[in-house]
Amino acid sequence: MNSLPRLLLICLCCLWVVGCKDKKKDEDKTPGKTTGKVKIVFTPMYHDQPFVAGAVYHDNMGHRIRVDNLLCYFSLVNILPVSGNAVLAKDIYLANFSMGNTIEVDAPHGSYDGLSFNIGILPEYNKNVDPTTYPNSHPLSVQGSQGLFWTWNTGYMFLKYDGKADLDGVEGNPLLSPFAFHVGDDPFLVPLSFSFPTLQVNAGDEKQIKIIIRVDKIIDGENDQINIETDNLTHTGGNTALAERVMTNFANSISVE
Amino acid sequence: MNAGLKYSLLILPAITVMVSCRYDIEELPEPPPTGQSHKTTPYELVIPPFFPPMDIPADNPLTVEGVELGRFLFWEKKLSGDNTMSCGTCHLPEHAFSDPQQFSVGIHGDIGNRQAMALINLGWSTSFFWDGRAMTLEDQVVQPVINPIEMDDSWEDVLQELRNDPLYPPKFKAAFGTTEITQQKAAKAMASFVRTMISAGSKFDKQRIGQYTFTPEEEHGFNLFILEGGSPDQVPGGSFGADCFHCHGFGAMQMTDYLFHNNGLDASFENDPGRFNVTGNPLDSGRFKAPTLRNVEYSAPYMHDGRFATLEQVVEHYNSGGIPSSTIDPFMKFTSGGLQLSAQSKQDLIAFLKCLTDNNFFNNPDFSDPHE
Known part of the structure; x- marks a missing residue:
């Protein structure tokens, strides 16, 4: 009988150790202990002011324009460490610039000095893929594409930029002249990469990378002024030349801070 | 070792176990709430070829009993102020669950300014009404009931009439495990029924x-x-x-x-x-x-x-x-x-x-x- 309390004591201690083992293991798995959060913030600007969809602006040729829709796909958004492997922030992201757009990624602690992504969708996901295989919330599903899915054999619009203009540029005039630049198809996939001053990410940090999109430069390109009086419509097919100009201007409008 | 020490040694680890594992105990799943444990029959929704998956709210799974209740409610004239109109009055099957009239006529003879939309494959829709003012089917189905130019009733009156009808308490019981009749349950049932209205045979x-x-x-x-x-x-x-x-x-x-x-x-x-x-x-x-x-x-x-x-x-x-x-x-x-x-x-x-x-x-x- 004298050994009974000792036996019970040992049993209870064993139960304690066994019963709490999983909890300790779970704590070890808690994310964030060796990572920091990096926010990639898309910041559209128009003439150095925050871009507002639906606001009326002037282009360099004096037209009054209103951008109703600016949407585009970005794919394989990676942050690039000074050394080591790229960290995938997002495989596919649909940016609708009528609202805020931010990608968050848990990045291993370390130094980062670059960002890479594509404008558009990789060919293997663009054409001849049934969009109904995605959940409806996925940006490549028909519902999630926000109208950017064309058809199964032409894929998705990579860039949708459209609105209305008053070509006379007179304040108060109604904006009745439409322009629509809808660019898609595999050849229009544009890979981009940027470097920036080293960003140190420590465990628990929250850091930000800002992608600036100068929306005005889509028409008023640094090297190519698009005149929306004459060049105001492309659905890519049939006017690939204009589609290429628009996509080039768009790609050139992007910078990283 | 005296008896007091023995018992102390026995009790102390027991308390330690209880305290140290409190967090784990709190993580145990809660028992299902009362009324959720009744048996319903899952509705086997068949997604047609090339259709995307249907997003069904987690708090309103499709059940045979819920769909049946929804069907009864869809066609129930007690949902209107004078018990003359059901949803089906303006959403006629032979017109693709739409209304052949330009504007539907409400119970007081009023007409609105929009055509009754066809009810087809709404389980895949992301907004409802011509202006998208309802974000879910559960939200959509309750609105015509209280619209003064449509069915012009109040949900309080509708629910009371349903409670007084011997048909409905058992059907709510079958669908939701309780004879309690609420607007939320009615909306869930009608939304479930509408989700089953799939057209894919063209x-x-x-x-x-x-x-x-x-x-x-x-x-x-x-x-x-x-x-x-x-x-x-x-x-x-x-x-x-x-x-x-x-x-x-x-x-x-x-x-x-x-x-x-x-x-x-x-x-x-x-x-x-x-x-x-x-x-x-x-x-x-x-x-x-x-x-x-x-x-x-x-x-x-x-x-x-x-x-x-x-x-x-x-x-x-x-x-x-x-x-x-x-x-x-x-x-x-x-x-x-x-x-x-x-x-x-x-x-x-x-x-x-x-x-x-x-x-x-x-x-x-x-x-x-x-x-x-």
């Missing part, structure tokens, strides 16, 4: 799976549907098509992009600003939801205000290019000159639109009035 569906071959006219109409309008000399990319696919795409077989468009019906929108009433965004003035074109042969009249009685008028509207305005959709790019479709092309386009008819949908006994 010639177009059969063509996609190789069970039907278009006639030459239908084939031509289909090609017009999916091609850009205008000539390549006139418009970049023009392919002499009808430009329908931009807003009525068939990527998910629903013939809609689920978005809101101004399709050039009017120059100004004082009478009905459409989506603007919901968002307050001037860009949304004159924009309305692009409806599905499934069963469009039978869902006349057309447009949000039912202004067109025939498909010929609809096609002629788009052929004309529509009326320019500050919010007309960029896809309506032929306001000057129109699409210039030939008479034969217009006929063929309509021939294709009729390929979207699914007669089995209208005649499906699962959707008919169970009170008859």
Whole structure:
């Protein structure tokens, strides 16, 4: 009988150790202990002011324009460490610039000095893929594409930029002249990469990378002024030349801070 | 070792175990709440070929009992102020669950300013009503009941009438495990029923799976549907098509992009600003939801205000290019000159639109009035 309390004591201690083992293991798995959060913030600007969809602006040729829709796909958004492997922030992201757009990624602690992504969708996901295989919330599903899915054999619009203009540029005039630049198809996939001053990410940090999109430069390109009086419509097919100009201007409008 | 020490040694670790594992105990799943433990029969929803998955709210899973209750409620005239109208009064099966009248007439003889939308494949829709003011089916189905120009009832009165009807307490019990009748439960049941109203048996569906071959006219109409309008000399990319696919795409077989468009019906929108009433965004003035074109042969009249009685008028509207305005959709790019479709092309386009008819949908006994 004298050994009974000792036996019970040992049993209870064993139960304690066994019963709490999983909890300790779970704590070890808690994310964030060796990572920091990096926010990639898309910041559209128009003439150095925050871009507002639906606001009326002037282009360099004096037209009054209103951008109703600016949407585009970005794919394989990676942050690039000074050394080591790229960290995938997002495989596919649909940016609708009528609202805020931010990608968050848990990045291993370390130094980062670059960002890479594509404008558009990789060919293997663009054409001849049934969009109904995605959940409806996925940006490549028909519902999630926000109208950017064309058809199964032409894929998705990579860039949708459209609105209305008053070509006379007179304040108060109604904006009745439409322009629509809808660019898609595999050849229009544009890979981009940027470097920036080293960003140190420590465990628990929250850091930000800002992608600036100068929306005005889509028409008023640094090297190519698009005149929306004459060049105001492309659905890519049939006017690939204009589609290429628009996509080039768009790609050139992007910078990283 | 004295007895006190022995017991202390025994009790101390026990307390330690209890305290140290408190967190784990709290993580144990809660028992199901009362009323949730009853047996229901899962409704086996069959997703047709090329359709996307249907998003069903986690708190309203499809059950046979819930769908049946929803069907009874859909056709229940007690949902109107004078017990003369049910949902089915304005959403008639033979008209693709729409109303052949331009504007439906409410219980007091009032009429609104919008056409009753066809109820087809709404389980895949992301917004409801012409202006998208309801975000879920559960939210949508309760609104006509209290609309003074429609069914003009109060949910308090409706619920009381349902409680007094010996038909309903057992049906609510079967669906939800309790005879308690609430607006939320009624809405869930009706939404469940509407989610089962799936149309996927048209010639177009059969063509996609190789069970039907278009006639030459239908084939031509289909090609017009999916091609850009205008000539390549006139418009970049023009392919002499009808430009329908931009807003009525068939990527998910629903013939809609689920978005809101101004399709050039009017120059100004004082009478009905459409989506603007919901968002307050001037860009949304004159924009309305692009409806599905499934069963469009039978869902006349057309447009949000039912202004067109025939498909010929609809096609002629788009052929004309529509009326320019500050919010007309960029896809309506032929306001000057129109699409210039030939008479034969217009006929063929309509021939294709009729390929979207699914007669089995209208005649499906699962959707008919169970009170008859």
